[in-house]
Amino acid sequence: MTTDSKKMGLISVVLLGINGIIGSGIFLLPGKVFELAGHFSPFVYIFVTLLVLAIAWCFAQCAALFNRNGGAYVYAKEAFGNFIGFEIGFMRWIVGIMGWAALIVGFVTALSSVWPQALEEPVRSILILGLIGALILFNIAGTRALKHLNNVITVAKLLPLLFFILVGVFYMQQLHFIESVPSEWDSTSFGGAAIIIFYAFGGFETLVVAAGEMRNPTKNLPIAVMTVISFCSLLYFVIQMIATGILGPALSESSAPLADAGEQIFGMPGRWLVTLTMLVSIGGVNISASFIIPRSGVALAEDRMIPKWIAETNRSGAPIWAILITTGFTAIAALSGNFAQLAAISVVSRFAQYGATCVAVMVLYQRREIPVTPFKKVLLTVIPLLALTGLFWMALQATPSQLYWGLGALIPGIPLYLLQKRRQNRVVQIAN
Numbered sequence: 274m275t276t277d278s279k280k281m282g283l284i285s286v287v288l289l290g291i292n293g294i295i296g297s298g299i300f301l302l303p304g305k306v307f308e309l310a311g312h313f314s315p316f317v318y319i320f321v322t323l324l325v326l327a328i329a330w331c332f333a334q335c336a337a338l339f340n341r342n343g344g345a346y347v348y349a350k351e352a353f354g355n356f357i358g359f360e361i362g363f364m365r366w367i368v369g370i371m372g373w374a375a376l377i378v379g380f381v382t383a384l385s386s387v388w389p390q391a392l393e394e395p396v397r398s399i400l401i402l403g404l405i406g407a408l409i410l411f412n413i414a415g416t417r418a419l420k421h422l423n424n425v426i427t428v429a430k431l432l433p434l435l436f437f438i439l440v441g442v443f444y445m446q447q448l449h450f451i452e453s454v455p456s457e458w459d460s461t462s463f464g465g466a467a468i469i470i471f472y473a474f475g476g477f478e479t480l481v482v483a484a485g486e487m488r489n490p491t492k493n494l495p496i497a498v499m500t501v502i503s504f505c506s507l508l509y510f511v512i513q514m515i516a517t518g519i520l521g522p523a524l525s526e527s528s529a530p531l532a533d534a535g536e537q538i539f540g541m542p543g544r545w546l547v548t549l550t551m552l553v554s555i556g557g558v559n560i561s562a563s564f565i566i567p568r569s570g571v572a573l574a575e576d577r578m579i580p581k582w583i584a585e586t587n588r589s590g591a592p593i594w595a596i597l598i599t600t601g602f603t604a605i606a607a608l609s610g611n612f613a614q615l616a617a618i619s620v621v622s623r624f625a626q627y628g629a630t631c632v633a634v635m636v637l638y639q640r641r642e643i644p645v646t647p648f649k650k651v652l653l654t655v656i657p658l659l660a661l662t663g664l665f666w667m668a669l670q671a672t673p674s675q676l677y678w679g680l681g682a683l684i685p686g687i688p689l690y691l692l693q694k695r696r697q698n699r700v701v702q703i704a705n
Contacts, residue, residue, distance in 0.1 A: 280486055283493045285420050288427040290480040290501030293561035295430060297379055298473035299509060300531045300551045303516040308525035309466040314513055317463060321470040322506040324667070327660035328627050329477055329502040331634045333495035334653070336481045338637060340490045343572030344482035345626040345633075350576070352633035352640075356690060359578050361629050363686040366569035368622040369479065370599060373562040374606035377401055380555045386529075387548055401607045404556075405600050408563040412596050415589030416486050419564050426557040433550040437535065438511055444538050445518025464670040471667055473509065475623055476558070477502055478630075483568040566603075567595040578693060624668050625680065631657040631664070 281289065306314045335348040343350075346365055350358025381400050385391040391400060411419050480498060484490040512531070516524055519534040527533045531551075535543030571592045574584035587593045635657050638645065645653065668676070 280416060280488045281420050282488050283497060285424055286480070286487050286493055286497040287500050287504075288424050289420075289483075289561055289564070290477060290497055291431070291504060292423055292427040292557045293476035293479055293565070294474060294501065294505045294558075295434075295508070295554055296376065296476075296558035297383060297551060297555050299434070299512055300547065300554070301529065302469055302473050303513050304524055304527040304530040305469055306466045306513065307517060307530075309462045309469075311525075312517070313463075314466060314517070315510065317466045318470055318506075318510045318513060321467050321474070322502075322510070324660065324663040325471070325474045325477070325506070326499075326502055327656050327663065328631065329498050331631045331657050331660055332478060332481055333498040334634045335630055335637065336484065336494035336498060337491050338641075338643075340484060341572070342483055342485040342568040342575070344480075344484070344569075345478060345630050346482075346569065346572055348633040348637065349629045352636040353629070355576075355578070355694075357629070359573070359690045360683050360686045361626055362569060362573050362578065363689065364622055364683055365482070365626060366566065366573065366599075367685070369562070369566035369569055370602050371606055372475075373559070373566055373599075374603050374609075376555065376559050376562055377404055377603070377607040380404065380552070380559060383548075383552055383555055387545075387552075398608060402604060404559065405604050405607070408559065409596060409600050411560075412563055412567070413587065413589065413591050413593060415587075415591050416564075417589075419560070423557070423560050423564070426553065426560055430550060430554040430557050433546060434508065434512070437531065437547070438515060440538060441515040441519060441534060444534075445515060446521065447518075449518050449521030468667060468670040470509070474502070474505065476561070477505075478623065478626055479562070479565045482572070483565050485571075486564075486568065563600070567592055567599040570595040570599060577697060578690070622680070624664055624671075625683065628661060628664055631660045 303314075306317065310317050332344075336344075339347050339351075341347060343362065344365065346358055346362025349361040378401070381391050381397055384400070390396050411422055477498060480501065481494055484494055487493060516530045516534055519537055520527060520530060523533075524530055529548075532544045532547040535547040537543070539546070570579065571584045573579045574581050574595070583594045583598065584592055585594055635653060637643075638653050
């Protein structure tokens with residue numbers, strides 16, 4: 274277990290959360306959102322932001338009750354029992370591996386935009402294994418080393434984005450907002466734009482997984498979760514507005530809108546700066562994932578849902594076996610190269626974690642009879658119900674294929690849970 278002096282403080286936790294959300298999406302999604310929603314895109318951002326804030330609020334309230342690793346797994350286990358908890362926890366771990374593999378492939382793909390040989394073999398495989406190997410070393414060194422690396426990378430990705438905002442404001446044209454009306458606007462366009470933005474917020478739920486690696490998590494995590502979502506929401510909104518103001522209708526045809534906007538402002542150096550920032554940004558998300566995802570396995574092992582030795586730590590307090598198992602399967606998935614399938618599984622599976630946590634917050638506060646003000650008592654019912662309604666609507670926007678792959682991740686957990694439960698019963702019988 275990591276000693277308190279080596280754990281993450283509030284600022285490091287906030288930076289970890291921002292790093293886990295701000296990836297490639299902020300550089301690529303403005304064009305697709307604009308194509309679907311035109312100048313209505315800011316309103317779609319507001320809608321999705323309110324939904325994500327409601328979900329994040331549920332996570333924050335649950336985080337205030339626990340000081341251990343696990344996140345949604347712990348909340349579901351305490352609220353609904355071992356089986357539901359295991360399903361949520363196992364899916365969080367497996368899907369986290371798939372999502373991280375997609376991020377690694379995404380980094381190599383982004384790198385190919387400036388170095389085409391990156392997608393050729395054996396260069397591609399060497400890059401994938403090299404990135405994973407470097408992250409293994411940083412994680413094995415313990416939380417302190419990873420914390421410093423994460424802080425530096427997060428600041429390195431935010432500074433160019435903030436600079437882009439400060440300069441880009443002066444290159445916006447009012448006429449572009451008047452021209453930016455989609456020729457056809459309906460609920461399908463709204464839903465399509467909303468789900469793209471919703472996907473871009475993915476990652477905040479992983480922040481609570483590593484609660485055991487943070488100082489005073491019951492106090493700091495609720496603050497961090499809401500701070501991270503609020504900051505990222507504002508950043509996404511402002512970036513969309515500036516990209517619209519600079520590119521206008523051309524934004525809908527842009528595959529790299531921020532790079533195009535950067536080129537309009539600074540010429541080719543601007544495009545290169547944005548591209549480099551995107552690489553740093555995607556690399557940063559990989560750092561965040563490499564730290565958090567192994568802790569999903571640790572939480573299961575600590576409760577003996579899987580073999581307990583997986584939670585064992587080295588002298589630096591790093592869960593060595595969980596790290597090696599996680600990175601091993603991540604490498605296999607990344608080398609398979611099926612980016613689209615990996616991303617689909619990662620995205621839709623979040624609905625189960627979000628929904629379980631929104632219900633768990635109501636169950637836990639009522640069951641534990643935790644004293645709250647009358648106003649908060651109302652919030653503990655209204656906000657989760659609003660979040661669940663929004664999640665249900667959002668799930669309807671997903672394709673059948675996405676739902677199949679996302680929810681299909683629950684199935685392998687059933688036989689594993691039964692096998693581990695049978696093993697535990699046998700151990701108890703021998704002990705008696």
